[in-house]
Amino acid sequence: MQELNGLQRIVTAIKLRQPDVVPTFDWVDKKVRDAIMGDTNASCEDFIDYLDLDGIVLADRISTWGYEPLGVNKRGRQLKRCQWGAIIQFTDEGTGIPMEPAIKSEKDLDSYVPPDPDLPWRYERLKQLVKRFKGHRAIITGCTDVFDVAKENLLGDAQYYKAMVQNPGVVDRVNEIALNYQLQYVKNCIDIGADVIFVNGDWAMTEGPMVSREFIQRFVAPSLQKIVEYAHSRGVPCIKHSDGNIWSIYDIIIDAGADAIHPIDPMAGMDIGEAKAKFGDKVCLVGNVNCATTLVSGTVDEVRQEVKEVIRKAGKGGGLICTSSNSIHSGVKPENYVAMVKAIREYGAHLA
Amino acid sequence: MALSSTDILDKVRDAVIQGDTKETVSGTNRALVAGLSANVILDKGIIPGLQEVGDLYGRGEYFLPELLISGDAALNALKLLEPLLSTSGTTSQGKFLIGTVEGDVHNIGKDIVLTMLKGNGWKVTDLGVDVPPEEFCSAIERGDFDILGLSSLLTTTMAKSVATIEGLKKAGLRGRVKIMVGGAPVTQEWADKIGADGYAKDAAMACKVAAVLLDKSQKEGRNAGT
Numbered sequence: 329m330q331e332l333n334g335l336q337r338i339v340t341a342i343k344l345r346q347p348d349v350v351p352t353f354d355w356v357d358k359k360v361r362d363a364i365m366g367d368t369n370a371s372c373e374d375f376i377d378y379l380d381l382d383g384i385v386l387a388d389r390i391s392t393w394g395y396e397p398l399g400v401n402k403r404g405r406q407l408k409r410c411q412w413g414a415i416i417q418f419t420d421e422g423t424g425i426p427m428e429p430a431i432k433s434e435k436d437l438d439s440y441v442p443p444d445p446d447l448p449w450r451y452e453r454l455k456q457l458v459k460r461f462k463g464h465r466a467i468i469t470g471c472t473d474v475f476d477v478a479k480e481n482l483l484g485d486a487q488y489y490k491a492m493v494q495n496p497g498v499v500d501r502v503n504e505i506a507l508n509y510q511l512q513y514v515k516n517c518i519d520i521g522a523d524v525i526f527v528n529g530d531w532a533m534t535e536g537p538m539v540s541r542e543f544i545q546r547f548v549a550p551s552l553q554k555i556v557e558y559a560h561s562r563g564v565p566c567i568k569h570s571d572g573n574i575w576s577i578y579d580i581i582i583d584a585g586a587d588a589i590h591p592i593d594p595m596a597g598m599d600i601g602e603a604k605a606k607f608g609d610k611v612c613l614v615g616n617v618n619c620a621t622t623l624v625s626g627t628v629d630e631v632r633q634e635v636k637e638v639i640r641k642a643g644k645g646g647g648l649i650c651t652s653s654n655s656i657h658s659g660v661k662p663e664n665y666v667a668m669v670k671a672i673r674e675y676g677a678h679l680a
Numbered sequence: 681m682a683l684s685s686t687d688i689l690d691k692v693r694d695a696v697i698q699g700d701t702k703e704t705v706s707g708t709n710r711a712l713v714a715g716l717s718a719n720v721i722l723d724k725g726i727i728p729g730l731q732e733v734g735d736l737y738g739r740g741e742y743f744l745p746e747l748l749i750s751g752d753a754a755l756n757a758l759k760l761l762e763p764l765l766s767t768s769g770t771t772s773q774g775k776f777l778i779g780t781v782e783g784d785v786h787n788i789g790k791d792i793v794l795t796m797l798k799g800n801g802w803k804v805t806d807l808g809v810d811v812p813p814e815e816f817c818s819a820i821e822r823g824d825f826d827i828l829g830l831s832s833l834l835t836t837t838m839a840k841s842v843a844t845i846e847g848l849k850k851a852g853l854r855g856r857v858k859i860m861v862g863g864a865p866v867t868q869e870w871a872d873k874i875g876a877d878g879y880a881k882d883a884a885m886a887c888k889v890a891a892v893l894l895d896k897s898q899k900e901g902r903n904a905g906t
Contacts, residue, residue, distance in 0.1 A: 403810055405785075417785045417810065423834070425785035427809075485788040489745040490752070493699065534864050535881060539743045571864075576740070595865055620835040620865050659835055 329678060334382030334465040335523060338649060342524070342565045342587050342612045346646035350639055350676025352669060353383035353468060353649070356656040363662035373460050379669050382649075383466030384457055385526065389424065391453040392513070394443065411443035412481035429484030434498055442505050445512040451520055458521035468567070469522035471514055473529025474551035477506035492543050499547050507551045511558055518562045525559045525566045527552060527586070532572025534596045544577055549584045556585035567614055571654060572596045578603075582610050590614035591653045595621075601641030604648075612647045617668055619652040623660045628667040635671035643679050650676060688714055689725040692757070696729025696799075697736075699749030701756050704729075708757040718764035722801055726754050726761075730799045734884025747792055747883065754799030773800060774826035774894040777819055777857070779807035781840035786833035789863060789883075793829065796883040797890065813840065813847035820853050826894050829886070830876075832863040841866075842874045858893040862886060 329348045332340065337351035361375040362368045376384045386392075395408040398415065406418040413430025431437055457467050479488040482502040491498045514525055531537055531548060539548070556566045568586035573596035581589055589607075592598045592615035600616050615638070617623060622634050635650065642648045650672045656665050683691070688711045695703035704726075711721045733750040736742035742750075776797055780790050787809050797804050807819060820828060828848075830841045841861050848854040860878040861871045871879035878893050880886035 403812070405810060419783050419785060419810070419837075423785075425787075425809075427785065427787075486748055486791065489748050492745045493749050536740055537743065539745055543743070543745065624835060657835065 333463075334380075335463060337382045338466040338468075338524065339565070341646060341649050342567075344609070344612060344645075344647040346679060348678065350643050350648055350650045350672055350679070351382035351466075352651055352672045352676075353381050353385060353466065354651050354656045354665075355385040355387060356665070357658045357660070359658045360656050360660055360662050360665060364666055373457070376461070376465065379666070381465070381669070383468045383524070384461060385468045386454055386457060386470055386522075388470040388472055388513070388528075392450040394447075394450075410481060412477065413440075414481040414484075426480045426484070429480070429487065430482050431484075431502065434495070437498065437501055440505065442509055445509050445516060450513075451516060454517060454520050454522065462521050466523045467521060468524045468526045469517045470526050470528055471510055471517075471555065473527050473531075474503055474506040474510055474555070475531065475548045476529030477510070478502040482506065489539070492539060492547055496547070503547065503551055507554060510551075510555060514555055514558060515562075518559065518564050522564060525555065525564055526569060526590075527555060527566055528569040530572055531570040531577060531581075532574045532593075532596065534572060534593075536573050536575075537577050538572075541577060541580065544580055549580050552581070552586070553584040556587075560585065567612075573598060578607055582607060586611060588612035588614050588649065590649075591651060592616040594618050594653050599641075600638055604642040608642060608645075608647055612649060613642050614649040614651055616653045617650065619654050619657065619660055623652060623656070623664045623668065625661075626664060628663055631664045631667045632671040635668055636675045639672070639675045639679070643676060646679075648676075683710075683714075685711075685714065685716055688716065689721065692721060692725030693729040693732070696726055696750055696753050696757075697732050699746055699753050701749070701753040704753040704757045705760065708760050712760070712764075718761040722758075722761055722765065726757055727800055730754055730796060730887075731884075734796065734887060737882065737884050744788075744792070748795070751792065751795035751799055755795060758798065773802045773891065775824060776802045776804045776827045776829060776890060777807065777816070777823065777825040778804060778829040778831070779811035779816060780809040780831045780833070781837050781844060782810055782812045783840055784832050784834050784837035784863075785809045786831070786863075789833060790829075790831040793831070793862065793880075793883045793886045796887050800887045800891075802890065813844040816844050817847045817851045817853060820848065820857055821851065825857050826897055827860055827890055828857045829860045829862065829890075832861070832866060835865045838863075838865060838870070841876070845875055858897050860886065860889060860893065 332348050337347040340347040341351050394411040398407040408416050410416050414426040415428040416424040417427045418424045559566050565587035567588040567590050568581050569590045571593045589611050592600045592603050594616050617634050622630055692707040695707050737747055794804050832838045832841050858877040861876045862880045868879045878889040880889045
């Protein structure tokens with residue numbers, strides 16, 4: 329089989345065909361990258377080249393959203409106002425979680441001014457990646473799910489969920505605000521050179537979906553569908569990310585047009601072999617080496633065995649991108665991530 | 681024809697199940713006017729309603745929106761009942777201290793557990809999110825809590841639940857409270873491993889486990905006293 333480059337591998341897998349080797353990519357925490365490189369000055373791009381990963385992820389919240397510093401709280405944590413107007417608290421991990429939404433009442437919506445997706449600085453990072461990797465590694469561009477933006481940043485989780493039952497018109501309005509921004513953002517990213525759109529945002533928890541199928545179809549899936557339809561109109565595929573147990577709603581994600589589903593969450597009882605049997609002929613599977621257990625506390629040998637098992641269950645016939653079950657966060661042992669990538673190259677090569 | 685006490689309480693229970701705040705509050709008022717005591721309304725109307733909501737959630741028929749609006753309905757009724765509960769000498773189920781561990785700022789899961797516990801008659805103190813072990817220790821030292829609930833939603837912050845339990849041991853406070861853990865990456869096995877007394881996968885289960893732990897704690901207290 330002809331040797332492919334990273335971009336070709338990922339595109340081949342997304343098209344449900346068999347590449348020369350099962351491709352891999354992940355968002356990797358800086359501490360892990362530095363430990364593997366033995367160099368705290370190495371860039372993320374250097375790391376991607378060093379491990380010869382097939383794609384690089386641009387995290388939209390980190391690289392393209394604007395934040396206004398608000399100082400620190402009583403526990404010394406950084407607080408910032410995000411571009412949507414929500415107050416975000418950051419952890420040591422650099423994870424930002426909205427503490428106070430932008431919109432407190434329906435009245436706030438009338439005067440709400442959304443962020444401008446066309447500001448040139450948002451796309452500087454993407455341009456750097458395009459300059460370095462275009463054509464040989466997949467530039468996987470994050471786009472936070474409209475459900476996430478509208479729920480967490482605009483209205484706040486509890487208010488959003490309650491409004492789904494009590495005031496659906498408000499949910500429609502905040503969804504529309506987030507969707508209009510994201511559609512323009514995706515357009516701009518594709519204009520610049522994004523190869524894949526990665527729609528990140530959970531629809532499910534460990535036990536199952538956050539909201540009923542009816543509500544997902546009414547409030548959540550239509551925005552995904554619009555983003556996918558636009559990306560497809562430009563020839564760009566979409567990966568939909570959702571942690572949690574999605575057995576009861578995966579068909580909705582597929583019907584919305586997603587080309588791939590990430591991460592087939594093993595902590596929520598998602599077995600990738602079962603996923604392959606149920607929907608592996610319809611979408612590419614992206615996952616699912618356990619980053620809550622094996623990559624954190626397992627041995628190198630256990631990591632290799634798990635990679636082997638993932639590829640055995642889901643690699644045959646193509647349509648698999650082997651990644652962690654979420655991301656390579658700071659708790660992952662650096663040697664385990666290196667072992668994972670090597671094992672993917674070894675067990676994922678020249679599958680029948 | 682006037683409604684019977686059972687009918688009045690059933691209406692309160694059904695209104696909680698429907699997440700109908702207006703009807704829950706008016707039903708509670710109707711029950712008070714009919715001469716039912718606050719503790720009867722709580723025990724036979726509000727709590728059975730929330731228990732049914734928990735069961736519906738457990739069976740996958742209710743989801744977060746339904747859980748939240750039912751919780752709201754119960755809390756609004758409780759606002760009416762609470763002053764009467766204290767004057768009629770009724771005690772709450774117990775005292776529950778809750779927080780999301782240090783480094784973790786997720787609050788939705790904790791808040792749903794908190795709402796359901798309150799609705800079930802618990803006195804709940806919320807330390808918020810990103811709570812360091814020493815803050816949990818200090819609160820337990822100052823307060824008189826039956827149960828400490830630790831929420832961690834990230835794999836990277838689960839270790840802080842362990843640090844909190846260790847902190848309580850060092851401070852000689854571990855024996856004062858039962859400890860429950862929960863959150864997406866948390867499992868029963870992990871709870872057992874770190875020496876927690878209970879684990880709950882969701883808010884409905886948290887209410888059931890809390891009741892079991894309180895009962896156990898009270899029996900231990902009685903046994904210790906004999």
